[in-house]
Every structure is written in structure tokens, then in C-alpha cells.
Amino acid sequence: MTGTVTRLPSGHLRLSRVSYLTNLLHSDSREIPIGVVVEVTLDGVHGIGAAFRPSLSDTELDRVGPISRKLLADPMSGLWPKIDAAFDVAMPGQVLDLLCGQFASSLSFFAPSPLPVRKKWLRPRTEEEIEAMLHDDMPHVLEDEYYSLLFPNQQICDPTIDERLRKLAA
Amino acid sequence: MAEELTRIFSCRSFAPEVNAIAEVWSTSVESGDTWTPTGKTWGTNSLPFEVVNQNNLRGVGKPGVGLTADRVLRAANEKIVSDLAYVLDLPVPPVALWDRGADGPGDQYVSISAWAFSPAIEWPLARPDLSDEQLVMASHAAASMQVFDTWVGAQDRRHDHVLVWDNGDESNLSLAFIDYAFSLTYGWTHPEPPRKKPFLAFPNGLAPSPDATEETLRRIEAMPDHQIHEIVNRIPSPCFVDGARDAAIAGLIDGRDALRASFNLMRART
Numbered sequence A: 001m002t003g004t005v006t007r008l009p010s011g012h013l014r015l016s017r018v019s020y021l022t023n024l025l026h027s028d029s030r031e032i033p034i035g036v037v038v039e040v041t042l043d044g045v046h047g048i049g050a051a052f053r054p055s056l057s058d059t060e061l062d063r064v065g066p067i068s069r070k071l072l073a074d075p076m077s078g079l080w081p082k083i084d085a086a087f088d089v090a091m092p093g094q095v096l097d098l099l100c101g102q103f104a105s106s107l108s109f110f111a112p113s114p115l116p117v118r119k120k121w122l123r124p125r126t127e128e129e130i131e132a133m134l135h136d137d138m139p140h141v142l143e144d145e146y147y148s149l150l151f152p153n154q155q156i157c158d159p160t161i162d163e164r165l166r167k168l169a170a
Numbered sequence B: 001m002a003e004e005l006t007r008i009f010s011c012r013s014f015a016p017e018v019n020a021i022a023e024v025w026s027t028s029v030e031s032g033d034t035w036t037p038t039g040k041t042w043g044t045n046s047l048p049f050e051v052v053n054q055n056n057l058r059g060v061g062k063p064g065v066g067l068t069a070d071r072v073l074r075a076a077n078e079k080i081v082s083d084l085a086y087v088l089d090l091p092v093p094p095v096a097l098w099d100r101g102a103d104g105p106g107d108q109y110v111s112i113s114a115w116a117f118s119p120a121i122e123w124p125l126a127r128p129d130l131s132d133e134q135l136v137m138a139s140h141a142a143a144s145m146q147v148f149d150t151w152v153g154a155q156d157r158r159h160d161h162v163l164v165w166d167n168g169d170e171s172n173l174s175l176a177f178i179d180y181a182f183s184l185t186y187g188w189t190h191p192e193p194p195r196k197k198p199f200l201a202f203p204n205g206l207a208p209s210p211d212a213t214e215e216t217l218r219r220i221e222a223m224p225d226h227q228i229h230e231i232v233n234r235i236p237s238p239c240f241v242d243g244a245r246d247a248a249i250a251g252l253i254d255g256r257d258a259l260r261a262s263f264n265l266m267r268a269r270t
Helices: A058-062 A066-072 A075-089 A095-102 A127-150 B002-010 B016-025 B074-088 B123-129 B132-152 B210-221 B225-233 B244-269
Strands: A011-021 A031-042 A045-052 A107-109 A113-115 A160-167 B036-041 B049-052 B058-062 B095-099 B109-114 B120-122 B162-165 B175-177
Touching: A011 A095, A031 A075, A031 A095, A031 A127, A045 A075, A045 A127, A066 A075, A066 A107, A066 B123, A075 A095, A075 A160, A095 A107, A127 A160, B002 B132, B002 B210, B016 B109, B058 B074, B074 B095, B074 B109, B074 B132, B074 B210, B074 B225, B074 B244, B120 B123, B123 B162, B132 B175, B132 B210, B132 B244, B210 B244, B225 B244
Parallel strands: none
Antiparallel strands: A011 A031, A011 A107, A011 A113, A031 A045, A045 A160, B036 B049, B049 B058, B058 B109, B095 B109, B120 B162, B162 B175
């Protein structure tokens, strides 16, 4: 018997919502949506991206604890370094899990949920091509999830989007 | 005076309504509330999920549905440790059990942990903003909790399991030590001696507080056998596997009696 074995590209895409619970004791209180973080692992490429609100209103910031306020005055500036640090130490595919452990009280990164991987991402390509494709596509994924999951019925200003892609170690 | 001592040595200074909850929950198994999952879940290893009661009180349930059966007695461990901490005035939030019925999804009993205060922030995020006075208070709490964590065999201690009350009061410090799912029988088997040396202190990197260590040792040593039996024996049987209840009781009693020797050894080495 003869045959050909072809390695099929595989990929995972997961999303974690980020919110600030203004009153941990009571559920009839304001929950401030902050944004979304997405992690992708795709055939040798590992990436993470985030879409956060550019800023919180003064009314919202008044409901945030003083220390957390420093992180959330400008969510991307406050949180992206934490995400970046997690990216540096976590195994590929486990960055969101690490962040969920680090932020699990008033400011919560909630449990990651899987997102469908776009079919075109799974076509055989070089790592450079995959990186270029993700650089093009990830902002759209982030923006879609940002609007659809966090603010389904509201008009809001554009999110601040940042992303980072890195080849896995060979 | 006792309250002042507790504030100094343990930083147990929960929100007043949580103190009232603790008073009730610490002497009962279930809270008598109707709990409803909200759909919020966190991504940590016990798959905790949010519940609310009929008065909109939030709680954190463990273990979550879908957890692979790993024989970790999360509900029992969380409840026993919280009740012991209440007796000792140590800063572990109140825990009640919730009976979801034998035919429901997941474990029959889950632990429901109340939040200690609001807003809360994890220690690593709060530390750079704490005053020198607060860091001294934290060193007392770390020493106290090192003794307690060693006693209850707490295996999963991390800096982000220490919550700080983010209330802007730089002259005081309120801490909550959470997540004791991996304690007690997780690392114990009966009749194996439960521990040989002190566990790491959390938060670490602070000047040790021998007074807090001594005070907590004294409190634990003063806990009578019957109180340990009572706290463990009121946990419903479905929360345990064979032999685990006996292992928990034996581990706590034997460990209580061996605790001072462990810490004396540590002092001799340092």
C-alpha cells in the first residue's frame, strides 16, 4: 500500500471578555464593559490582540476603585503591557488562561470561549504568509467581537485595537 | 481589643454585610438561599461560575460544570477552610454549600464563596500603590496566613489569590485570601503526617512578622478537637470520597499539634 501523508494546518481562536464589576457584592449594579482579547494559534504562529474602549467616562471612572482607575483611565495603555507580559511567559494557546487568573475580581477577564477559525486561515501557507494574513484579518475579528459581544445594542466610539503576532519557536 | 488584634494580625476587615453573612454561614452548611447561575464564568482551574441569590447577592460557585473528574474535593475543602478561618479571625471569605441535587449537572454540592468587599483588586496589581504602613500590615497578614496555609495544607497559593480592598484608604489594609480548593485532603492521606515544614508565605517579599506567626500558632493550638470534628463532620457525605473525612480530621488535629515544631525549625534555620 502506498500513500501520501499531508500535514493539515490546525488552528484555534479564543476570546475573553473584559469587564469591570462596580459592585462585587451585588448583581444589581453597573458592569462596565472594557473590551475583548483574542488569542490565535495557527500552524506555527501565535498571536494575541485586544480591542478596548479608548477611555471610560468620568461617571464610569468614579465607580472604579482608585488603584484600578489608573489601569482603566486608558484601558489599552493600562492593560496591554499586562497582556504583553502574559504573552511572553505563557505557552501558546494559554495566554488567556493566565490572564483570567490574574484578573478575576472587580476587573475580570472572563473564561475564554472558542471562536470559529476562518477557513482561509487553514489553507497551506508559509508562516510569513500566515502572519501577514493575520495582521490583515485580526483587527476585523477584534472589531466584530468588540461590537457584537460587548455592545450589541449601542452606538459607541471606535475601539482601540492592538495586536501582536509571533512565530512559535521552531 | 480582639477586633484590633485581628486587624493588625490578619487584615480581616470585610465589608459589614459580609461579616454578617460570615456569622451565619460559618455555623451552617447551606445558606438557605436560592442560587441562580448568571452565566458568567472565570477561566481558572476550578471553572468557577457566578451565582446570585434572591437578594442579588453575588457568589462564586465551585466546581464548575464540565470539570474533568479529578477527585479534588473542592466544595468540602473551600467550606472547611473558610469555617476554620472564621473561628481564627483570618481573612478567608465566607463559604456556604449549595445542594443542586444528585441528578443535576456536575457535582451535587458546590461551594458558594461570598466576595469579601468591593471593589477588589489582585495583590500584584495593588502592591505598587500601597503605602509603607499598608505593607507592614500585609507582612503581618502574610505571616498569619503562612501558619494557616501550612496547617490546612493549602497547595495552590498564588499572589493573585490575595485580594486587596481597593477603597483608597491608605491608613488601613483589608485583604481576602481566596481559593482553597486544593487544600486539606488534596495533599493528605490518612494516616500519613500531613506536613513537614512551613509553606511559602503569600504575599511574599515582605519582612516577616514573628508576632503574627506566634499569635496565629497560639490561636490554632487553642482550637479544641471537638470544634474541628464539628466543622468537618457537618459537611455532607457526597462532598467526600471514602476515607477523606477521617483524613481531614486527622490531618487537622495532627497538624495542629505539629505546627509549632515546623515553625521552630524554620526559625532555627533562619
